Every structure is written in structure tokens, then in C-alpha cells.
Amino acid sequence: MLEPSFCQPTRISRSVARFGALALAAILAACGGSDDDGSANAGATATLAVLETTDLHFNVRSYDYFKLAEDKSYGFERTATLVRAARKEFANTLLVDNGDSIQGTALADYEATISPIPCTQQLSMYKAMGALGFDAGTLGNHEFNYGLPFLNQVLGGGLDVEGVDATKKCAGAGYPMALANVYSSKTKKPLVQPYTILERTLTAKGADGKEVKLPIKVGVIGFTTPGIMNWDKRYLEGKVYTEGAVEAATKYVPELRAKGADVVVALLHGGLDSAAYSPTMENPGLHLSKVAGIDAMVMGHQHSVFPDAAATPAYRQAGVDNKAGTINGVPAVMASSWGKSLGVIQLALQWDGSKWVVNKTASKSELRNTQSKNAAGATVYVEPDAAVAQLIETQHQAAIQYVKTPIGSTDFRMSTLFADVGDPGAIQIVNQAQQAYVAAYIKASLPQYAALPVLSVSAPFKSGFQGGADYTDVAVGPLAINNAADLYLYPNTVYAVKVNGGDIKNWLEAAAKRFNQIDPAKTTEQSLISTFPGYNFDMFTTPDLQYEIDVTQPVGSRIKNLAYLGKPMDVAQEFVIATNNYRATSGKSFIDKLDGSGTIWASPDANRDVVIDYIRKNPTVTRATNGAAKSWRFAKATTAGPVVFSSGANALSVAQAAGLTNVSLLAADDGLGKGTSKYGIDLSK
Secondary structure, rough: EEEEOOOOHHHHHHHHHOHHHHHHHHHHHHHHEEOOOOOHOOOEEEEEEEEEEEOOOOOOOEEEOOEEEEEOOOHHHHHHHHHHHHHHOOOEEEEOOOOOOOOOOOOHHHEEEEEEEEOOOHHHHHHHHHOOOOOEEOOOHHOOOOHHHHHHHHHHOOOOOOOHHHHHHHHHOOOEEEOOOOEOOOOOEOOOEEHHHHHHHEEEOOOOOOOEEEEEEEEEEEEEEOHHHHHHHHHOOOOEEEEEEHHHHHHHHHHHOOOOOEEEEEEEOOEEOOOOOOOOOOHHHHHHOEEEEEEEEEEOOOOOOEEOOOOOOOOOOOOOOOOEEEOOOOEEEEEEOOOOOEEEEEEEEEOOOOOOOEEEEEEEEEEOOOOEEEOOOOOOOEEOOOOHHHHHHHHHHHHHHHHEEEEEEEOOOEEOOOOHOOOOOOOOOHHHHHHHHHHHHHHOHHHOOOOOOEEEEEEEOOOOOOOOEEEEEOOOOOEEHHHHHHHOOOOEEEEEEEEEHHHHHHHHHHHHOOOOOOOOOOOOOOEOOOOOOHOOOOOOOOOOOOEEOOOOOOOOOOOOEEEEOOEEOOOOEEEEEEHHHHHHOOOOOOOOOHHHEEEEEEEEEEEEHHHHHHHHHHOOEOOOOOOOOEEEOOOOOOOOOEEEEEEEEEEEEHHHHHOOOOHHHHHEEOOOOEEEEEEOOOOOO
16 A cells, blocks of 8 residues: 655554554655655656445445345455455555445444444444555445434544534544535535545656655545435435535646645546536536546446446446546546445556656556356355454344344235235335335425325345245244345335336336236146246236236237226326336336436435335234235136146145135146246136
């Protein structure tokens, strides 16, 4: 890593605190090797490796608190191993975090709201990051999720904003934060410092090939998405305000340069969007990269990757060069999320005798992933850094006990075992939670849509693809947080889209691809379920909306008798549909409006967190209230031969409890080798 500037005692003391006596010895050694006359070393070169983590979302450990199991595919403890390897590879490194660090897991919730950490204690996420000695960071939108007083505490104090004690002194993050585009309404000044200047010493190669030590000033400036004003309106309205990233950069980057910054690194908690620029733009990376004076840019928020080596990269807009790893010529990275990747920008520097100059064309960017494939095609995972887990073990175990704590109870087995044939038992409560969440937000913040009915769709995310155990299946009795999370498998966020009755019909037609076309005249066995994934079988679960699926008809002609409030659906009537970010932005194969254009609200909250919160507020879960509302049924059809499907072994009682009297068990073992049974369905009933 970069050595702290030895001409500032405060820098040395901070390093001693971080690394101990060995670090002090190294710094003093560097002092001895420093050149007093920088001009004598004109032409010296160096590489500064900017290392980025982003959207860690409190995934310190490679552990899923909802499944109560290890998950090697993510975790900061594995990213830490990549950081240490990079520091061995590069003489000069700068480690930065791009925000969305303090929210996202049960451990985060535990420390923020369940058993709030004291002022004297660091958040476990920051404590773990302290083991790596981060140089700087910025704030993402999720840093605001727990309110400004909590943010003030975990950052160490100093937020001069209404309702917050700015004089409070707490443990803090352990590294300086920079955020240039969020202001206190009280002071009209940046909520936290807009930038920080890090004075360091570079190990360089002189023109004669010998090693030299030369000073450098690195300016780090941060930006977050203005969406915070919508997503956390209840905490932020009237207390802070935002400006666009481009406007903030245009204001503060020249200040950084005037104060002697040789290199300016922009930390953008945002990504890339080809739309025309606006100050409220969520992902302004294409535009920010054009601001003069920015030498490197780290990105995030979109949980995507850049540069992307895939055949079809995630970003292909004008100005984006995945091969060079640049955005409009500026070296850039976006290191996925949850610690899955480490972003590495190698900035090529040249000393002109008084300052460093960046050679952008000689710089390069890459991602280093915590998992890869070996020659045999097997997945290989980077080993975790053992020191990280030890630092938070006590809190980790406390969070595990927390997620095991009941938040409610259910009087029925909540399962997706028979969701494909009409049991809404594990889906209705998801729809209820999403609907209530979106309806409340519209009432409070989007009055222009207040007159529109709010409905919700969800799907059986676990529907047997991996075998007989691959179903949501929550037993009768206490509901703990991890049980509730089983109801919603993916870490999606809630989105609201505006559609009309015609769109709803087309949406349901697309979802009905889940079924093969059944020939009523065929006497031999026919399989009901197609290869269309269960997680795409979107369905409503409300008495207000009714429809039939006629599986004897071809794709696109299956939805019959679609009605709303007992009357045939008016194709022009408008609705708001609560769904998830994936469907709302990547569902164009369903309807055109699911390409993002129909979205009226992109919430910051995960669907499964919304479900958990709903159960907390409605702890007595019953079949009658939360698991019996059937919006759809199969259109009646008499078939000459059996219609069959596979599901979990010997689970007929689940179907019967759900009132599916037309389902029968045909074979305890369906012969597929997946631990599933064969069932029949009588479509004439």
C-alpha cells in the first residue's frame, strides 16, 4: 500500500495505530530513502494500483444468515485475500470502498436495530475492513437506511444536520469518507467532507532504473445517487438535499487540483446509463467521466461488473471500452457486489520533476474474482482471510441466534410444492407484503398514482429444478426470520410498474409458458410442466383478480376469463403492479414496459426484507388470511390420457390441505433420480 507521508506526524500516528511498530519501522525506512530534490528525479515512473470494493452490503462472512449456511460465492473475508495478494504484487496501492457497506444482512440489522452497537464500538463491517486498512471511502444509498443519527454514530460523529448531535464522538469507520453531492439543509454545506487528500510516498523507478521514493497527493472525491431522497424520504426530507454528480465534480475537482492533488480518484456510487444527463440521475458514470481532472473512477450501485469480458458485456454504450477498461478514456472499474470481486485500476504515473502526471493510455483496469473455473470446469473459490472472521465472531454468532428467533407463527405448511397447479400457500404472503409496501409508498410519496389499484405478482422461486428438496417448505408452527426469508429466495428489490389491463393479460400469457400444450385427445401420458423456469411463473393471489389458464391452447392464447372485481378486464384500465427489480427491468419478453420504461418506483428495499417486516407486523399467519386466495385455476378440459407432473416426494397431503382435490399421487419415485414423485392432475375438475 502507499506509505503515509512521513512529513506529517498525524499520518504516522494513524499508521502506527493501524499496523503497529513494524509499520512505523517501514515508514522510517522510507523516510531515509526519500529524495529531497524531486526535480532530480524527473522522468521517474510508478504504478499506483487503486483497489476497489463496492456494495459489500455487510457480507463480512461467506455466510447466508437466511439459509444458516456457508456460501463460498461471496464475502469480504475472501475479497480480503485478494487485497493482500494485490499488495504483494504492487508496491503502491490505494484501497477504497464505494459504499453500500453497512446494510444488507441479518448481522447489519442486528447491529443497527435489534441490539444497537454502542458508540464506542465499530460496526462489524468497519471492524473487518479495519484489518485491511482502507484509505478512503464514500457513502452509498443504503448508508442512509437506518437514519441520520445512526449514520452519524457509525461514521464517528460530526454530521451537522437537524436531529443529530454533531458533537458526538464515536469509534467511526476507521477511514475518511468523502461525499460531494449531499448537503445539510441546516448548514448548506456538504454532509461529510466532499473530498479528502491523502499525502503518501510512492515507490518509483528513476530514469536510471534505481528505486526512489517520491511524495504524492491523491485526491479522493465521492458521489452517491440522488435517489436517497426518494428511498429514505422519511429520514432525509427537510434535513439534507442533493445535487448532481457532474455539478458537484465541476465544483470540487478544481479545488482538489488547486490544493496540489496529483491524482484524482472519483468514487461514484452509481453506474452507467446512456440517458441524457440530469442532476437527479441515478447512474451518471458516462457523464461524470467527462469532467476534466478525474484520473480514475470506481463505480457501483448496479451490482454489475466493469470491465466485462463476457461475449455480451453488461455495458456497451458509446464511450465504454471493456477491453481497455475505460469510460470515455478514464480508467474505471465496477467490482460486482457482496465481495465477489476486487476492482484493480493500474494507474501509470510519471514524475515531471514537481508532480505526478497520469498516463491514461498506459493505465489498465481489471476485476479479480473470488471464484473461477479450473481446467476441469470445476468452480474454485479464493480462500477466506482467517483474520477477518475472528474479528467479528461474537457478533456473527449473535446474529445467527437472532435469525432463529420467531417473529410469528403459521397454522399451515407454507410450500411451493404445488404452486404450479394452484396452491398459493407460499406465494400469497409475498404478494400481500409487496402490495402493502408499494401501496403505502404511493400514498405517502406518489400522489399522482393514488387512484390506481395496486396489485402484486410473485412466482414460486423454488420449484423443484434442483430436485425434491428445491421447494420453499416452511413447517407449521413458529416462523423465524430465516423461515420468512425462505419465502423469497433472491436478493431482489421491490419495484413498482404502471401497466394497463391489456398488459396484465400479456404478462400472464408469458408466465403461462410454464406449461406444455396439452392435447386432450392424446391417450398417452403428457407432462404438464415445460422447461420454462418456475421463477418466471408470475401469478396474482387475490380475489380481486381472476383468470383461467387453458393449457390445451398454444402459447399466447391461454389466459381466459380475465376479470377484475368481478367484471371483464378493461384493457385500458391502469394498475400499479408490485414486482421485483429483475422483472421490472429485464422482463421485456413478458411485456415491453418491463424493460424499465414502466417503472414508477425503484425501491431500495429487498423483497425478502419487506416480507420479513410484513410478518413482524402481522405475526399470526393463517391459511385463511395468507394462503388460500387463488386468482387463477386451470380452464376445465377433459383429456383422454393422464396429465402428469413431478414434485416433492410423497407430499400429496400438502396438495389436499390446499384444497387441490384434482391432484393424485401416481408414483412415489418418478424415476428422474431427483428425489421427486410423480403426480397426476385431472383438468376436468
